[in-house]
Amino acid sequence: MHLQVNQANIGYNKTLISNATANLNLGEVCLLIGNNGVGKTTLIKSILHQIPLLQGEIYLHGKNIKHLSVKEIAENIAVVFSKAVIPQNYTVEDLISLGKYIHYPFYFELNKEDRNEVSSIIEELDLLQYKDTLLKNLSDGNLQKAFIGRAFTQNSPVIILDEPTTHLDEKNKVMILKILRKLALEHQKLILFSSHDWRLAKEFADKIWYIKDNQLYTGIVEDVLLQHDELTSPTLFQMNENFVPPNIVAPYVYKEMLYSLLQKNFPIDLSLLTFEFKDYWIISHFKDNYQCESFEEIVTLLNTIY
Template identity: 75%
Template sequence: MHLQIKQANIGYDKTLISNANAFLNLGDVCLLIGNNGVGKTTLIKSILHQNPLLDGEISINNKNVKNLSVKEIAENIAIVFSKAVIPQNYTVEDLISLGKYIYYPFYFELKKEDREEVSNIIEELDLVEYKNTPLKNLSDGNLQKAFIGRALTQNSPIIILDEPTTHLDEKNKIIILKTLRKLAKEQNKLILFSSHDWRLAKEFADKIWYIKNQELFSGIVEDVLLDHNELTNASLFQVNENFVAPSIISPEIQKEMLYSLLQKNFQKDLSLFQFKYNNTFWEISYKNEMHKCESFEEIINLISKLY
């Protein structure tokens, strides 16, 4: 195992994660998930030894991180935080080239092979048209991709990303995650990234680290998801205290849409209604009568008429 957490208590003045045990190997892609404030970023900072453990041990390649120098940690781990300082007057190419800094003196000129690597990463991240664009002129999404590019050029065996897809649209989110998975498998990198979206795990991750109730649950994606129902059940927000939901039989996405629609429009007890989705239309049962609606607008009009 390349990254190991052993009986670690993680936190600051108080423990956020207690008696954590987990490990990852080179080639693994791991998604770190949990609600706000549970300690995801604190865990990342503990791996970097920016936040000392309250107890226990974190090791990289069998070496305790507290015994590694800052340079040794940088050689082992490339990091992208969700909030990064933007270097003034730097272009995309300048920022991505900075990933080579740890291999050169402060003032340096990239070798030919390094420049080629930077160009390849710029192309892979779909940033070619922004190559010479000042960072201050980039969208949040492209700026995030540029910081990720810097981490890739660092060529460290471990890449850790704190909320890397927060500012990205679906297209760019997929570009980033496919690139990270490709790196893990083709170049034997260990990738650890945090997110609020557990659905990313099914498509891109091998392992999950899930923080809940001061515990760190870890394992194969499918095992952890099935052990925690709250990760797979669609959440239907109760924002209207006077609303009583009807029975809804449908796929989850249609169920979420209908629930939201009814809750927004009716502060009533709708428990006598039953909705069933039948491919292209809704079957609605109310007081032994059956109705058919082909759109949500028709549903609103029907309920307003009946109730």
């Protein structure tokens, strides 16, 4: 195991995560999830030894993290926090080049191989047109991609990202996650990234670390998802306590969209209804059947029924 957390109590003055035990190998992508304030960032900082453990141990490649120097940790772990200090008067190329800093003395000049690598990463992150743009003039999304680029050029075996997709639109979010997975599989990197969106795990992660009720639940994505109803049931998004869903027979994405529509607009008991999708919606209510081509038609229909 390349990264091991052994019976660790994690927190500041009080324990946020109790008796945590987990491990990850090179080549694996792990999604760290949990509600705000449960300790995701605190766990990341504990792995980096920026916060001492209250109990237990963390090992990196068989070495106790508390016995490693700051330089040794940096050589082994590249990290991107959701809130980072923006270097003044640095361009995108300058920032991404900084990933090479740990491999050189304080004053250094990139060699040809390094410059080619930086250029390749800039192009892969779709930042070529912003190569010479000052960081302070970038959008939040492109700034986030630049910081991720710096982590890539560091060439550390472990990359940890604290909510890396927060400021990204869907296109760039998918692009970053595909690159992370490619790095893990083709270059044997260990990728640990946090997010609020557990559904990312199904597409991009091998494992999940899930923080809930002061516990860290870990394992293969599909195992962890099925062990926690709130990670698979659309009731996670339910806002109306009086809403009782109907029976819905439809492909997953249509089912989820219909559920979202109904719980927002009809906070009532809909259990006597059945919705079935067959290129259009068939709605059954007692002995009556209705046909709707769109969600807008469904809303109109239900307003006449209820």
